[in-house]
Amino acid sequence: MRFVASALKLLFVTTLLRIVLVALTAVFALVVTPAAAPATAGGCTVDPATPKRQLRGMWISSVANIDWPSRTGLSASAQQAELRAWLDLAVQRRMNAVFVQVRPTADTFWPSSLEPWSQWLTGAQGGDPGYDPLAFMVSEAHARNLELHAWFNPYRIANHDDPSRLQASHPARRNPSWRFAYDGKLYYNPGLPVVRDFIQDVIMDAVTRYDLDGVHLDDYFYPYPAAGQTIPDAAAYAAHGAGFANVHDWRRENVNLLVRELDQRIHTAKPWVSFGVSPFGIWRNAGTDPLGSRTSGLQSYDAIYADTRLWVKQGWVDYIAPQLYWYIGYGPADYEVLTAWWAGVARDTGVQLLIGQAAYRAGASGQDPAWQDRAELSDHLYVNRRHPEVAGDIFFSARDVKADRINSFSTLANAHYTKPALLPARGTSAAPAAPAITSATRGSGGVALAWQGGGATSYAVHRVTGTPAAADPCTFADARNLLTTTRKTTFTDASATAGTAYTYYVTALNRTHQESPPSAGKAVPAGSGGGFSVVIDNADPGFTAGSGWGTSAFSGQLHGADYRFAEPVSASDPAWFRAGIPSAGGYRVEVWHPADAGYNSAAPYIVAADGGNRTITVDQRTGGGQWRSLGDFTLAAGTYNVVGVSRWTSTSGYVIADAIRITRL
Structure with missing residues (x-):
C-alpha cells in the first residue's frame, strides 16, 4: 500500500x-x-x-x-x-x-x-x-x-x-x-x-x-x-x-x-x-x-x-x-x-x-x-x-x-489538532443516556472527576471557566471546551489552575459515537491563593541559558515556538527560569518538556525553595507535551531564579528546558 x-x-x-x-x-x-x-x-x-x-x-x-x-x-x-x-x-x-x-x-x-x-x-x-x-x-x-x-x-x-x-x-x-x-x-x-x-x-x-x-x-x-x-x-x-x-x-x-x-x-x-x-x-x-x-x-x-x-x-x-x-x-x-x-x-x-x-x-x-x-x-x-x-x-x-x-x-x-475530537458518528443508533458526575475534587494533581453512566462505550469530558447557572448548548458545539475522551469513568484534569473556578460536564458515547446530552454541570470553586499562576517559556525574558544550550523545534510536543537542549556534562550549567513570587507561601511547580527516546531519563530540575535548593529528576523520554508536577514547595517572595534545569547528570540523552508553571496553593 x-x-x-x-x-x-x-x-x-x-x-x-x-x-x-x-x-x-x-x-x-x-x-x-x-x-x-x-x-x-x-x-x-x-x-x-x-x-x-x-x-x-x-x-x-x-x-x-x-x-x-x-x-x-x-x-x-x-x-x-x-x-x-x-x-x-x-x-x-x-x-x-x-x-x-x-x-x-x-x-x-x-x-x-x-x-x-x-x-x-x-x-x-x-x-x-x-x-x-x-x-x-x-x-x-x-x-x-x-x-x-x-x-x-x-x-x-x-x-x-x-x-x-x-x-x-x-x-x-x-x-x-x-x-x-x-x-x-x-x-x-x-x-x-x-x-x-x-x-x-x-x-x-x-x-x-x-x-x-x-x-x-x-x-x-x-x-x-x-x-x-x-x-x-x-x-x-x-x-x-x-x-x-x-x-x-x-x-x-x-x-x-x-x-x-x-x-x-x-x-x-x-x-x-x-x-x-x-x-x-x-x-x-x-x-x-x-x-x-x-x-x-x-x-x-x-x-x-x-x-x-x-x-x-x-x-x-x-x-x-x-x-x-x-x-x-x-x-x-x-x-x-x-x-x-x-x-x-x-x-x-x-x-x-x-x-x-x-x-x-x-x-x-x-x-x-x-x-x-x-x-x-x-x-x-x-x-x-x-x-x-x-x-x-x-x-x-x-x-x-x-x-x-x-x-x-x-x-x-x-x-x-490543538484540541481532541470525537469520531464522526456512524449509522442511526440511539444515543446513550446522560451520565452523572458523582464527584469533582480539587487536589495536588488537579481536579479529580468521577461519574456514572451505564451502557456507554466512551465519554467526553468538557470544562468551562466559571460557574454558570446552566449549561450553554454552544459549549458543546465544537471542541474548544473538550478536555479528553476516555473509556474510563474517572479523569484528573491536571491542567486546572488552582485559582480558577471551573464547571465540568461529561457526555456519553456509544459504539458508533452517537452522543448523549451533557450531564448536569459540576462546579469546582477556585482554590486558595488568590489565583496567582505564572508560566515562563524558554523564549520569555525570564529565561537564561549559557552557550552550551541549543534551540530546537523538532518535537511537536513543544511549549511555544521552540525549546532548548543540551548534552549532559559534569558541571551544572543550568538554564534558569526567573519569576516574580508575590508572597511567601506554598506553590506548585510544574514543568513542560517534549519527550523523545533520545532525551534524558534523569534530567535534574532545581527548585530554589525556601530553606535551600531541591533537585528533582524527571524522565524526559516519556510524558511530554503536558504539565508535569515537580511537587509543592515553600517559596520566598521576590523576583529570582526559581527553577533551573541542570546539565549535570550521569545519564545519556539531551537535557531539555522548555517551560515552567508556578501556581499559588
Missing part, C-alpha cells in the same frame, strides 16, 4: 511512472489560507480549527516491517513495547484511530486456522510469535480510547513469484489453481468464486473473534499494470465470465462482488463495525469519462478494476479514504481538484469521506520541491475545511508521523 521509497514499492513506483505521467492538464493552484471567519452550527459560532468531530488516524504497516514490528524476530515483549509506543504517538498527536495491517501477504497477525502466521512477525511464515498480536493491539488501542481498524490486503499472496517459498500448508500452495504469478509476485485470482469466499472467510474470522472497530482494505485489487504483461486469468474468464461483454467488465464485477458481499457479511455479524476502503486517488479522468475528475493520471477503474465511485454511490462501504498523495497545484492530480471531486461523490450518500495523506513525502529527499514546504500537509487540511463531506484524514505512515521531517506534521498539528 502507498507510494513509499522502499525496495518493496520500487517496482510499483516505476510502473506508476510509466502509466500515470501522461499529458499534463493546465490546473491553477489556489492559495490556501485559513478560514476568514468561524462557521455556525445550530445557531452557535464554531471554530473550524477545533471541530467537534473529526477522524484522525495513521496507518501502521507491517509488510516488509515498514512500521511494526521494526524487524522480524523480536521477542513478544519487544514487539508489544514497540506497538505501545506507536499507540502512544497517536495519542500524543491527538489522533483517535489507528489502521494496523494484520494480513499483509495472505498470512495473519492472529492465530488462524485458515492462513499461517505472518512472516513479518518471526521471519518465518507460520512461526508462532508467542502471543496474539491482534488481541493485544485491540486491548491496547481501546485502553487509550483509539479505534482499531484491522487492515487487510485481499489478494496479495507474496512479493515474490515462487510458491515453494510459501509454508507447505499455505492455502495458495495447496491450491495452485487459486493463484497466478504476475510481475514477479503471487496473487489470489479475483475471478474465482472459491477465492472470493475464502478471502471473506479469513477476514470474517478476525471480525467474529475480535472486538474490532473497523475492517479496512487498501488499494491493491487486481495488480497494477506492468508493461508488456497480461493478467493470466483467461481460463477463469472462460469458466465464470458468461454474460460479460469483455474481460474488463468481468474483472470489475469480481471486485464489486468482494466489496458488496464483505459489506453484507460484516454488518450481519456486527452492525457497529465500520467497513472502508482506501483506494488509489483517481477513479477516472474527465477526459475519459465526464463523471471523472479534472486529472490526467492512472485510472483505478480501468487499471486495477476498482469502481470506487460505484461503491460509494451504492453505499457498499461506510467510508472511502482515497489516497490523495499529491501536492496542491500538481498538474496531473491536483490535491484541491481531487478533494472537491471526492466530496461531490460522497455528498448525500451517507458514506464518510476520509483523505489519505502522504506524510511520507513531506520533507523527504527526492520529492518535488512543493513537499519541502513544511506547510504543505497543513494546507491540505485547510482545503478540507471547504468541504463538509470530509470527515477526517489518515496519514501514511506511522514512522513518517514520528519523523516529522521539516516539522511538517507539527505544523499541521499546531494548526488543526
Whole structure:
C-alpha cells in the first residue's frame, strides 16, 4: 500500500511512472489560507480549527516491517513495547484511530486456522510469535480510547513469484489453481468464486473473534499494470465470465462482488463495525469519462478494476479514504481538484469521506520541491475545511508521523489538532443516556472527576471557566471546551489552575459515537491563593541559558515556538527560569518538556525553595507535551531564579528546558 521509497514499492513506483505521467492538464493552484471567519452550527459560532468531530488516524504497516514490528524476530515483549509506543504517538498527536495491517501477504497477525502466521512477525511464515498480536493491539488501542481498524490486503499472496517459498500448508500452495504469478509476485485470482469466499472467510474470522472497530482494505485489487504483461486469468474468464461483454467488465464485477458481499457479511455479524476502503486517488479522468475528475493520471477503474465511485454511490462501504498523495497545484492530480471531486461523490450518500495523506513525502529527499514546504500537509487540511463531506484524514505512515521531517506534521498539528475530537458518528443508533458526575475534587494533581453512566462505550469530558447557572448548548458545539475522551469513568484534569473556578460536564458515547446530552454541570470553586499562576517559556525574558544550550523545534510536543537542549556534562550549567513570587507561601511547580527516546531519563530540575535548593529528576523520554508536577514547595517572595534545569547528570540523552508553571496553593 502507498507510494513509499522502499525496495518493496520500487517496482510499483516505476510502473506508476510509466502509466500515470501522461499529458499534463493546465490546473491553477489556489492559495490556501485559513478560514476568514468561524462557521455556525445550530445557531452557535464554531471554530473550524477545533471541530467537534473529526477522524484522525495513521496507518501502521507491517509488510516488509515498514512500521511494526521494526524487524522480524523480536521477542513478544519487544514487539508489544514497540506497538505501545506507536499507540502512544497517536495519542500524543491527538489522533483517535489507528489502521494496523494484520494480513499483509495472505498470512495473519492472529492465530488462524485458515492462513499461517505472518512472516513479518518471526521471519518465518507460520512461526508462532508467542502471543496474539491482534488481541493485544485491540486491548491496547481501546485502553487509550483509539479505534482499531484491522487492515487487510485481499489478494496479495507474496512479493515474490515462487510458491515453494510459501509454508507447505499455505492455502495458495495447496491450491495452485487459486493463484497466478504476475510481475514477479503471487496473487489470489479475483475471478474465482472459491477465492472470493475464502478471502471473506479469513477476514470474517478476525471480525467474529475480535472486538474490532473497523475492517479496512487498501488499494491493491487486481495488480497494477506492468508493461508488456497480461493478467493470466483467461481460463477463469472462460469458466465464470458468461454474460460479460469483455474481460474488463468481468474483472470489475469480481471486485464489486468482494466489496458488496464483505459489506453484507460484516454488518450481519456486527452492525457497529465500520467497513472502508482506501483506494488509489483517481477513479477516472474527465477526459475519459465526464463523471471523472479534472486529472490526467492512472485510472483505478480501468487499471486495477476498482469502481470506487460505484461503491460509494451504492453505499457498499461506510467510508472511502482515497489516497490523495499529491501536492496542491500538481498538474496531473491536483490535491484541491481531487478533494472537491471526492466530496461531490460522497455528498448525500451517507458514506464518510476520509483523505489519505502522504506524510511520507513531506520533507523527504527526492520529492518535488512543493513537499519541502513544511506547510504543505497543513494546507491540505485547510482545503478540507471547504468541504463538509470530509470527515477526517489518515496519514501514511506511522514512522513518517514520528519523523516529522521539516516539522511538517507539527505544523499541521499546531494548526488543526490543538484540541481532541470525537469520531464522526456512524449509522442511526440511539444515543446513550446522560451520565452523572458523582464527584469533582480539587487536589495536588488537579481536579479529580468521577461519574456514572451505564451502557456507554466512551465519554467526553468538557470544562468551562466559571460557574454558570446552566449549561450553554454552544459549549458543546465544537471542541474548544473538550478536555479528553476516555473509556474510563474517572479523569484528573491536571491542567486546572488552582485559582480558577471551573464547571465540568461529561457526555456519553456509544459504539458508533452517537452522543448523549451533557450531564448536569459540576462546579469546582477556585482554590486558595488568590489565583496567582505564572508560566515562563524558554523564549520569555525570564529565561537564561549559557552557550552550551541549543534551540530546537523538532518535537511537536513543544511549549511555544521552540525549546532548548543540551548534552549532559559534569558541571551544572543550568538554564534558569526567573519569576516574580508575590508572597511567601506554598506553590506548585510544574514543568513542560517534549519527550523523545533520545532525551534524558534523569534530567535534574532545581527548585530554589525556601530553606535551600531541591533537585528533582524527571524522565524526559516519556510524558511530554503536558504539565508535569515537580511537587509543592515553600517559596520566598521576590523576583529570582526559581527553577533551573541542570546539565549535570550521569545519564545519556539531551537535557531539555522548555517551560515552567508556578501556581499559588
